[in-house]
Structures are given as structure tokens and as C-alpha cells.
Amino acid sequence: MWSILYAVSLGHAGGALGVLRSLLTGGAAAQMYFLFVYAQLVVLTPLLYKGLKKCPVLMYAITPAALVAYEIATAAGFASPILCRLFPMWLLFYIVGLDWRRLRRLAKMRFDLSCALWVACLLLQLAVGFCWNTFGDYNMATTQLKVSSMLSSLCAIALLMTMPNRVRSWMANSVLASLGDVSFGVYLCHIAVLAVVSKALAFLNLPVTMATFLTWALTLGLSWVFCLATRKVLPQKIASLIG
Incomplete structure (x- = not known):
């Protein structure tokens, strides 16, 4: 749904075929690759759990090896952007999440x-x-x-x-927790918000440093407000459906 929204609004070349291609490769917008990678990781989760039990060292080594190969290939001029959307490049973070309980003990x-x-x-x-x-x-x-x-x-x-526990307790009860609760929604919508904010600030002709800071602050703030408003206005099932 989000890929189609971005593909249509950003005017992808190739018409319906271009939209379909962007949907199947996670290329509809700058951040849509994450959903494409996440889908791969979810499908592979049962195998990843088995891998962590049988050979955890190998599971943790996949991403570093893939990144070294990617950097070497890029330096040699052979890298392809589609590699960034494949699960081995991001697997390490997902493995850390699956292995979190054991890591906390260690x-x-x-x-x-x-x-x-x-x-x-x-x-x-x-x-x-x-x-x-x-x-x-x-x-x-x-x-x-x-x-x-x-x-x-x-x-x-x-x-x-x-x-320290007191610092983690403070963070858990701070505004950061509220932002964290809607962070997935912010991730999905922030590129659309960024496009609007950038066009609005372009009329002000601000210095680069000030424009950069305002772009960041307004994009984050408005995305955050949008997500909070969506959660309050829409039924829970619909809010969950759109992320």
C-alpha cells in the first residue's frame, strides 16, 4: 500500500509496469527497501532460529562478510544498488534481536x-x-x-x-518512549512529509545550516504528530493496517 502511494505520487517512470517493479523490489521511495528486507527476514525467521542454535558464529558472520564484499565490489566499480535490498546486508541487526535474551545474559x-x-x-x-x-x-x-x-x-x-538502570528508567518514561512507540509509522510517512516541508522552506530562502535543521525538526515533528493523530482518530485495526 505504501509503495503504491509513493510510486504514484512520485511519478515513477514506466507507468503501471514501473509501479509494479518498484513494489516488487522495494524501490518506490528511499525508505521502502526496509519493508522489502523485513519481509525476507520474516519469511526466513524459522531457519534463522535453527541457525542460531546450531552455528551462531556463522549466523553472525554473514553480514560482515557481505559488507566487506560489497565495499570491495563498490570500490572496484561492480556494485549494484539492488544488493542493498537483500537480507544478508541487514541480517546482523535481526539476529541480534532474535538472540537478545542470550545476549543480555552474556x-x-x-x-x-x-x-x-x-x-x-x-x-x-x-x-x-x-x-x-x-x-x-x-x-x-x-x-x-x-x-x-x-x-x-x-x-x-x-x-x-x-x-545504569536509573537512566534506562528515565528514558522509558520520557518523551523518547512516545516517539519510539510510533517510530515505525514515522519511518513510513516521513518521506512524504519531507517533500512538503522541503517545498515550503524553499520559499523562505534560509541559510543552509538553518534550513537543514528546520527541515529535520519539522519533518520529525510533523511525522510524529501525524502518527499520534492517526492512532487517535482511526479505528485500531485500520491504524495497525497502515503501520
Whole structure:
């Protein structure tokens, strides 16, 4: 449904066939690849559970190996955008979710150590990003599909796992929890909201830094409000159906 909405509103080339192609490949809008990947992961979930029981090391190694191959292929000029929409590229995060209970038991890292590792990985991610940008590939400089980017994300997860209970309790009762509850809906609608916000701010001719901040703040805020309003106005079944 969301893919068709974006494909029609953004005017995909190729008519009905182009819309169908974008629907089947998760290419209707910039964020629709996630639903395409998520569908693959859900279908594979029973096999993933079996893999975690029999050979967890192999399951955790799939995404790093795929990312290394992807970065090498990209540097050599052989990468294809469709690879970003295949499950091996994102499997690691899903595996961490499936294996969360065991990981919580194993997590004995100190908060200060996990924080230091997170900062170190962020610096590595920045350095790798600037290297890719110097190389002339802005897409690879900013994508999360790099080993360095996923390392920093995993360290952020470890940071949250080792955070003091009082901090986690505060976060659970803060406005962040409300945003987290509708984050999936925000993800689905924010590109449409972004298109409207960008066109509206274009009339103001603001400095780049101010325009960037306002674009981010208004897109997040309006998407959030839209999702909250939708949950209150529409019947629960319909609200759930549209995400």
C-alpha cells in the first residue's frame, strides 16, 4: 500500500509496469527497501532460529562478510544498488534481536568501556566516510552499509544494554518512549512529509545550516504528530493496517 502511494505520487517512470517493479523490489521511495528486507527476514525467521542454535558464529558472520564484499565490489566499480535490498546486508541487526535474551545474559561489559568503544567506532565511521567521499562516492560515505557503520550501531546497542538502570528508567518514561512507540509509522510517512516541508522552506530562502535543521525538526515533528493523530482518530485495526 505504501509503495503504491509513493510510486504514484512520485511519478515513477514506466507507468503501471514501473509501479509494479518498484513494489516488487522495494524501490518506490528511499525508505521502502526496509519493508522489502523485513519481509525476507520474516519469511526466513524459522531457519534463522535453527541457525542460531546450531552455528551462531556463522549466523553472525554473514553480514560482515557481505559488507566487506560489497565495499570491495563498490570500490572496484561492480556494485549494484539492488544488493542493498537483500537480507544478508541487514541480517546482523535481526539476529541480534532474535538472540537478545542470550545476549543480555552474556553482556557483562562496563558502561564506561562500552561508551569508549562507541566513541571509537564513531570516529572510525567518520574517518571511513570521509575516505569514501574523497574517493568520490558520496553514497558510500553516508550509507549504513559499511562495516564501520554497523560496528558503531552495535556499540550503541551495547551502550544501551550496559546503561545504569536509573537512566534506562528515565528514558522509558520520557518523551523518547512516545516517539519510539510510533517510530515505525514515522519511518513510513516521513518521506512524504519531507517533500512538503522541503517545498515550503524553499520559499523562505534560509541559510543552509538553518534550513537543514528546520527541515529535520519539522519533518520529525510533523511525522510524529501525524502518527499520534492517526492512532487517535482511526479505528485500531485500520491504524495497525497502515503501520
